[in-house]
Amino acid sequence: MRLVLLWTDIFVFVLLAVAIAFSVYASRKEHLRAPWGEIGKSSVAMSALVVLAFYLTVGILDSIHYHPKLDSGDQNSARYSTEIVSVFDWMLDSLRNKGEKTYSAPFATHLYSKELVVSGEARQQYVFSRLEHGGAHLQEQADKKLDILKTSTWAAAKAFASWILFTLVIVKFRCYRMRASWREGLRQVVCAGTRVRWRAVLLTLLVVMVIAWVSFDLSQKYHVLGTDKVGVSVLYQALKSIRTGLVIGTLTTLVMLPFAVLLGIMAGYFGGWIDDIIQYLYTTLSSIPAVLLIAAAILILQVYLDNHAAELSSAAERADLRLLFLCLILGVTSWTSLCRYLRGESLKLREVDYIQAAMALGTTHFLIILRHILPNVMHIVLITVILDFSGLVLAEAVLSYVQIGVDPTTHSWGNMINSARLEMAREPIVWWSLSAALVFMFTLVLAANLFSDAVRDAFDPRLRSGS
């Protein structure tokens, strides 16, 4: 096993480190802890947070890439595969390596289309041939329903048992911290009498765990969401797409943040010609329609990659570079609104008494911005970042459809929808690939939207929604 750090991996880990550092910092400051406590009181937000955490875990596991070791027999000279896989791939090994020939419906045991089979002496016939992996253990077709029922009940029972265990640990931990009795602790959680809405958290966790466990156990024997045109499991594709969605939603904002914050504050704080230049800059950039700017940039990247194909060692790196570039260019198109916001806010802040006092005391501009202005606009930055997330995930699908999104070889919901769209005309219709992508995307976006609403209300109830 030899670790590989793709460009987007590095940024994902940087972002993770920043997020952890910020939460440690925030937990020590009362004025930052209060709004988060407010979010904890909202059942909807906490349920959304659990779902987001599930997606995030998958995304992070999928960001640890390595070259797997090949079985060469020789212990001394280790040989590594040229293929780059992630920890998540390793966990889903059973899903990844069970390809079929072509389309098969969810839980099917036979292929979706007939194929020519030579049987016996020169006799040819069209049949729905048996799948290689989907339901291969079944002797009788009729056993399938019972087998599915048995497997999923057993999996659900296992999920439920581990959930009970987890719940007890949480309740015990709360009792220990609150110095409450067992009964009292349990009663509080069940009756939603806790400050943080543990009941909502635990119930959502139960749903997520049962779904995950059941589909994992079933996927050992069946193709739970069917297979696509080249026989790859749709469930695997949809899960792999999570990382792409998360990367686009988060890296884009990470890329744009330094520009937006620095320029926005400078424009508002200094005013005068600096303000004029920065305003000119962002008006010019925002006047170009975003889709067209992205299209232009991606076309140019395409030209660059065509002419520099030799410098990239693998298809995965090429796809990764394109993903990173897409984040960059999306960042360029989306920083202007935050910049405008921050300019207006620091324009107001400049006239506030304590900043006037700091100026009169001769504090340098740099320190004033760092100590007084930046902390006072941070909530706007946070709200914008979280509000932008869901829009970016949705934008990815649309951009991939126009073929200016991620690389066609990258797993993404946009690419899944795009390739499934061509099959809509088929009779009977191939619906599973499309629905899987839409459901996965919808769940993430809905959770993000609900959570961001709570964040916005907690940090700044005056800020309008929907802008």
Place this chain on the structure above:
Amino acid sequence: MTAYIVRRFFYAIPILIGVNLLTFILFFVISSPDDVARSQLGDRRVSTEAIESWKADHGYDKPLLYNPSAGGWGKFGDTIFFQKSLRLFVFDFGQSDSGRDIGYDIRQRMWPSLAIAVPTLLLGVLLNITFALVIAFFRATYIDFWSVVLCVVLLSISSLFYIIGGQFLLSKLLHLVPISGYDTGINAIKFLLLPVIIGVIAGVGSGTRWYRTIFLEETEKDYVRTARAKGLQESRVLFVHVLRNALIPILTGLVVILPQLFLGSLITESFFAIPGLGSYTIEGIQSQDFAIVRAMVFLGSLMYIGGLLLTDISYTLVDPRVSLK
């Protein structure tokens, strides 16, 4: 007023020049015509002659900014910057890389785009305002709460789902309207119905939520309290007083997107095979036709700036308290 408009107009010119320079840098400096030619011709081992002849065919065989071999004004006039970029200012879009006249194409294809965008916008705004008013009437009740949740659910659904789902339900299952296509004149209506309906439905979630916040903000103002104090019914306060005042932010918010309407929607037009400017742009992008993308970038920013100008003007027209200096 006139002086203000004229001044705003002049203010737009440096922005357009900026856009023009930016596209020039993107399309000619970062990716040189040689690279583009190589990419267009497909093969990495294209001969130099083939590249030169492709460039000559499309007028890319000139120097970028300064042409010492030409005489007089030609030193500046006979360059790529002048021929390809500056000419956009007089709406001379030139030829696309496949040899068609872009200006003619744009004039032809803007009508189908408008035919979809205008009814979608009007119907959508009407519907959203109606919903938002009803929700605002029941504010701080369970109806309000669940309506907002419903709005969030609706706006979390990808626009691609609305289009694919709509096509599947209305065209394939119910056979009410054709799946896609376009026709001229009155026959176009049956092709326009589906995209318009889907466009309206796809916008209900975000639109209703947005208008609801505008109405709620308005209901907290002093004049509303006065109206209630003099004994007006809640419905009259909301549907007459609040609605009329809330129209100011609503209208000015709409004006900014008006000029962009005729650029059309990329996704809708390409799904429904409507020969508008949106699908024109997509074709340009997919065939890597830089001339078309360049023209559309310029046109798009022109429309955006036009929208900003219209917003400023409409403020004075709708709200007499705003005066322009």
